Amino acid sequence: MTHHTDFMVLYRELGIGPDCSLEGLRMAYRRRVADLHPDRGGGLGEDRLKALNQRYAAAIEFHRHHGRLPGAAARVPASAPPAFAPAPVQSHAAHAVEDAPLQEGRAPSKFVRYGIVLVAALAAWWFIRGGVPLPGFLDGVAGSERGTQASAAIALRQGMHAREVAAILGDPVSRELGGVHWEYGPSWVRFECGRVVDWYSSPLNPLKASRSRPREAVASGSAGLAPRCPPGS
Template sequence: MAHETDFLDLYGKLRLEPGCSLDEFKQAYRRNVALWHPDRRRGTRADAIAAARLQRLTAQYGAAMDFYRRHGRLPGAPVVAQAPVAETVSAEPAAMPRIDPVASVASGAEAPARARRVAPRWWFGAVLLGIGAVVWSTWPDGPESDPGEDPGSPVATRADAVPTGTLALGMSPDEVLAIEGEPTRRGTDRWEYGPSWVRFEGDTVVDWHSSPLRALRVGSSRPRP
């Protein structure tokens, strides 16, 4: 069974805090890859240990970058709250109503009453415009696209590339491909999707593990008996 990716363990290996920047995270990963690469330990008895540690570190790093692409932040990093948009009201004075000089002489007493009726209407319209601006600015954007994909291609988003459906025991490899897409690593009897995996026996699905870091399209994390 594949180990659940432990980001606390990853930060400990990189000697970083969860609130570090993306550049610091990548640089620390490259330093550790150079440290544990088997080429630097050729001819020593620690080759197997170094290769296993490097493989584990690479899997954890890949899961962390997948988390960053989907959420816009590294695992464990604090969520930055969006600053509230201040409601603004136009400071332009209300347009003065056109007054007929002849009518103003005849009905001078009615002018203040008309001005009192116009002012509340203007302020009510300004408040409605301010509320509309706040709603528009805080309206959520569309689904985040992968920076490495071409927005104009037919597989720009995972939702477009993978049809709907859920995995089930007894499915064939072709059915799994139609639901989950191409695995990140394909073995003879197990396909890996980051920290998640699907196991086959005789070209049929017999088991799976769905990690919350890269969830499979299943009803539960493990098959129900």
């Protein structure tokens, strides 16, 4: 019966189109049946109501088989995604190419930095010992090394000659005990045979010394007597 049913007549009578949903078809059919009922004064006859019921039943049967109303465009079922989509396999070469920019931008490791500093220090030491002029990139390292040596050379130390002391400390405020005790305010330097044997560096007027007193002070003279110094000392 479905093949011989004119569904366009059904759609015009219900006021819908082929693309209407099944629920919309049912609601339109119920409204139309209510309008045709004799109790509401339809007065269109039993045959017309029977024809409407037949077309409606045919439309419902068609929808049950095809999932759509007659005349509607056929729906293309969407393809379901695969349950498991394997990740694309990349070769080791591809990983190497992708990682290359990251590797180029990485900073050198601490071992590389320590190695560079060590090589520079050794090169500076070699050139200083040999008296060879340093290249520009090593001059900074050598300069700091020379500065350390220079500061150590000008520090007051035991055995230093009186001329060296005067060169680095200047003339004393006074020379006592026959010239062997030089006063620099609260600080002082003591000599024996023209060489430094003891000193005291006061915080109020510190001397150019590595410590306030030498490690071991040398006794000056014996029993208050002047020490015997070699000629020319």
